[in-house]
Amino acid sequence: MFSIISVVLNGAEHLETCLESVACQRDVLVEHIVIDGGSTDGSVDILRQWSNRLAFWCSEPDDGISAAMNKGVIHAKGDWIIFVHADDYLTGPNILAQVRGALDERCDIAAFPVLFGSPPQLQLLQPRKAGILLNLKMGMCHQGMATRRALFDRIGLFDGSYRIGMDYDFLLRAYRCETRIKTCSAPVLSTMRDTGISSQRGWPVLQRRLSEERRIHFQHTSNALQRLGYSVYWHVYLMYRRWLSSLRK
Secondary structure (H helix, E strand, O other), rough: EEEEEEEEEHHHHHHHHHHHHOOOOOOOHHHHHHOOOOOOHHHHHHHOOOOHHHOEEEEEEOOOHHHHHHHHHHHHOEEEEEEEOOOEEOOOOOHHHHHHHHHHOOOOOEEEEEEEOOOOOEEEOOOOOOHHHOOOOOOHHHHHEEEHHHHHHHHHHOOOOOOHHHHHHHHHHHHHOOEEEOOOOOOOOOOOOOHHHHHHHOHHHHHHHHHHHHHHHHHHHOHHHHHHHHHHHHHHHHHOOOOOOOHOO
């Protein structure tokens, strides 16, 4: 069974599209869990209307998206967890059946392509194979990942100290624990709108995201050589990103 977890905070504009994309799935067992952070825009009214089609939902203030995602994982009863947030939606009624066909006993995480942007202008993002470059960048979107529920029991939940990079921290922890990660070029799992904080391109948000990435890197170093490598990387990379940001002004 799949557990679809959706996190929402004042997402009424697109919430029903998300809910409908899960409810219409065919030929699979699926439960939908929605964690609302205390919305005031009508999202809660929508969730009340959909309550008989949701396995679990709640609306209460929380400590950010990491805490909300963790709350969803705790309530999940499925074998596989997929995050499809309020601004996102599954790409078709047969998509979970297709995803199920791509899963096997040899993987704990399966990463699929996602469409990114605001319809009709969408960009296809293919997941990068989990290898040495994962030590520098995530290379896949968590909205395109199916994660075995048991993996959370093995390596832990999302680190609540990260507001943007919690998915990268989780994936890097999984990779360092020799978790089996499979990348698939098809099917396209979900559409991810460019409205989330991690999608914002302004320098203040970018600086915050890079700061978290840097902290993740150094948190997971195991020796002096790795720390030296990351120090050099971040010295060069931050100069490059500042220069690139200045060109876009």
